[in-house]
Amino acid sequence: MKTFLKILAVFLLLYVGLGALYGSWMLLSDPGGGKFYLSTGLLKNSPFHDYLIPGIILLLFNGLLPLFIVVAVFLKTKNHPRLIILQGLILIGWLTVELLINPAFFVPYLHYSLYASGVILVIIGLVSMKTEKRPSSTSKSW
Numbered sequence: 001m002k003t004f005l006k007i008l009a010v011f012l013l014l015y016v017g018l019g020a021l022y023g024s025w026m027l028l029s030d031p032g033g034g035k036f037y038l039s040t041g042l043l044k045n046s047p048f049h050d051y052l053i054p055g056i057i058l059l060l061f062n063g064l065l066p067l068f069i070v071v072a073v074f075l076k077t078k079n080h081p082r083l084i085i086l087q088g089l090i091l092i093g094w095l096t097v098e099l100l101i102n103p104a105f106f107v108p109y110l111h112y113s114l115y116a117s118g119v120i121l122v123i124i125g126l127v128s129m130k131t132e133k134r135p136s137s138t139s140k141s142w
Helices: 002-029 052-074 080-101 108-133
Strands: none
Touching: 002 052, 002 080, 002 108, 052 080, 080 108
16 A cells, blocks of 8 residues: 555656646746736736746746655655645645636646645645554555
């Protein structure tokens, strides 16, 4: 079970991280939103005038952080389950704020899969924390 959870966590972290790297690159290379066919008018209910700052936030928290966590999982760092939970919560928070700013950002296949990824990451992290606390002579830790 632990191997399956590790593989699933790494897959989801890579899905989120690589997707966010692409998205942030698109936003940073064209802060006006043209590459994504986004109007800056969609940001009227936000503190942003263009997509530069959202692109930077996306890059750091949903692009680079998940890739850092993948490394932490492979290195079996002490806190990697907590980092997995953190990434799931950050992702859920990002999506929620994005849709609160403007529901027109909603893309069903993308948002449903990313919300599910966030929830699954939180669950994997919690299960991993629980199994870490349980001493077992026959099983290997992550």
